[in-house]
Amino acid sequence: MRRSMGGSNRSSLRPGLISLLTLVIMLSIATAAVLTIATSHAMAALSQRQANMTSEGYWAEKSAQTMLALVDDALQASTSSKAAGEVKAVDQRMDKILLEACEDGVTATYKVDDNKFTCTFVTTGGRILTTKISLLDGKSYDVVSWKLTAAPQDEGSDDTLWSGPTAQE
Amino acid sequence: MAVSNDMLTQETKSERGSRRSVAFLVESMFVLALLMVFTALFIQLFAGAQLEGRAAHYLSKAVVVATNCAEQFSADPSSTPATSTQDDLEVRCDVETVDHEGGTLHNATITVEHNGEVIYTLHTARYVHTPGGDES
Numbered sequence: 001m002r003r004s005m006g007g008s009n010r011s012s013l014r015p016g017l018i019s020l021l022t023l024v025i026m027l028s029i030a031t032a033a034v035l036t037i038a039t040s041h042a043m044a045a046l047s048q049r050q051a052n053m054t055s056e057g058y059w060a061e062k063s064a065q066t067m068l069a070l071v072d073d074a075l076q077a078s079t080s081s082k083a084a085g086e087v088k089a090v091d092q093r094m095d096k097i098l099l100e101a102c103e104d105g106v107t108a109t110y111k112v113d114d115n116k117f118t119c120t121f122v123t124t125g126g127r128i129l130t131t132k133i134s135l136l137d138g139k140s141y142d143v144v145s146w147k148l149t150a151a152p153q154d155e156g157s158d159d160t161l162w163s164g165p166t167a168q169e
Numbered sequence: 170m171a172v173s174n175d176m177l178t179q180e181t182k183s184e185r186g187s188r189r190s191v192a193f194l195v196e197s198m199f200v201l202a203l204l205m206v207f208t209a210l211f212i213q214l215f216a217g218a219q220l221e222g223r224a225a226h227y228l229s230k231a232v233v234v235a236t237n238c239a240e241q242f243s244a245d246p247s248s249t250p251a252t253s254t255q256d257d258l259e260v261r262c263d264v265e266t267v268d269h270e271g272g273t274l275h276n277a278t279i280t281v282e283h284n285g286e287v288i289y290t291l292h293t294a295r296y297v298h299t300p301g302g303d304e305s
Binding site: 015016018019022026029030033036037039040041043044046047048050051054055058059061062065066068069070072073075076077103139141 | 193196197199200203204207211214215217218219221222224225226228229231232235236239267269270271272274276289290291292293294295296298
């Protein structure tokens with residue numbers, strides 16, 4: 001601080017030019033540091049979220065593949081080689097199959113439509129794997145669809161931004 | 170009398186100059202101390218941010234590399250290399266097979282490491298149906 005001893009007896013302290021310059025530089029660096037830390041935190045959070053979502057997608061995939069193996073086991077163990085009989089045999093064991101197939105943090109439900117089994121695997125983080133298997137004659141099956149999606153984050157919102165091309169017609 | 174006044178003025182000027190130099194010295198010391206404290210603080214902050222950013226960067230890369238490996242495994246479970254290196258990341262794919270009545274279930278654990286440190290692990294599986302029963 002510069003001590004001013006002007007014409008009067010009263011003395012005053014005022015900062016020098018170097019002090020002011022240092023203060024401005026320090027404030028600029030502090031702002032840059034805060035922005036850098038905020039950016040790195042955001043990057044880390046985003047990467048972690050991406051990693052979690054990927055892991056969960058593959059957990060659901062693993063559960064579904066195990067379910068497929070167990071359904072095939074049930075098919076091979078079935079006494080009937082007709083689709084209707086196979087559906088009945090698999091349907092009887094499906095709850096046990098899903099219980100055995102699901103990994104930690106994955107829950108599964110299924111529904112039967114004709115000879116098609118639609119199984120839905122939901123992870124705790126909101127990844128949904130929907131598989132549709134069609135049972136065929138001769139203890140065989142066909143994977144009709146295998147779709148991995150993410151659960152909508154905000155289900156309570158009524159703000160519809162776009163309802164698809166059919167709604168506009 | 171005039172000589173005495175001049176001497177007094179010179180003395181006052183000299184005293185004022187001495188006070189100024191002391192004030193400048195104190196100010197310099199204060200600024201220097203402040204500079205050192207803040208520099209140490211900022212270096213720590215920037216170093217932490219850089220480490221965190223680098224970890225995030227490697228995690229993102231590891232996720233991509235692990236996903237590539239998982240897709241390769243899914244396409245052909247039996248021909249996935251056990252170890253490989255991509256972008257300074259070591260990828261290890263441990264496959265465990267479980268025989269079923271209708272085919273084989275391949276369980277894979279994909280681990281991505283950087284300099285011996287595990288960054289990311291992925292678990293996946295692929296069921297391969299064998300027509301006509303378990304022949305594998």
